[in-house]
Amino acid sequence: MDDQLRAAFDGAWQLLVRGAGDRHSPVHTPVVASVAADGTPAARVMVLRAADRAAATLRFHTDARSPKVSALADGAVQVLAYHPGAAIQLRLSGTARIDPALADTAWAQATPFARRCYLAVAAPGSPLPVPGSGLPPAVEGRKPSEAELTAARPNFAVLVITLTAIDWLHLAQTGHRRARFRCDENGWHGEWLVP
Secondary structure, three states, X not given: OOHHHHHHHHHHHHHHHHHHHOOOOHHHOOEEEEEOOOOOEEEEEOOEEEEEOOOOEEEEEEEOOOHHHHHHOOEEEEEEEEEOOOOEEEEEEEEEEEOHHXXXXXXXXXXXXXXXXXXXXXXXXXXXXXXXXXXXXXXXXXXXXXXXXXXXXXHEEEEEEEEEEEEEEEOOOOOOEEEEEEEEOOEEEEEEEOO
16 A cells, blocks of 8 residues: 555544544444345444454444344444544444354453443333333442342343455545555555545
């Protein structure tokens, strides 16, 4: 890759790594899109938990009971992130999988408040008679104890997306710039595109 392509590629990964570690970054909550079993598009905002440049992976946490798990697992996905301060849009393509081997470590690293949502009595998307979180009343609005969180662990899953392409778009009044990066057995390759 030429120097400008390399700078765009490096910048994309810097935004992703920073976004995973900074909950105030707009890249922290990208849109993850897939195709549902019935062929309809499905998109949802998810929290980016880790970005690993060397492995070309993104990590997200999800409820194992959620319908999105079957829509995302072992399928093609696209992740869309936009950083308004940098004026950069990232469209990240790849394949998703549920990775049970990472779940225990990720669970242990998550805060009690983050783990609390996996205590929901029913699966995400289940009907409720009135608006609510689905959490047991005993943990609603408070930090649960480690003992209380034990019941939530089976509901926790780690979603890993292995990236195969990155579409980088920089919006600028002086003229937009766009590049596409693809990964193959020889590594990442980039090219400039008309925005």
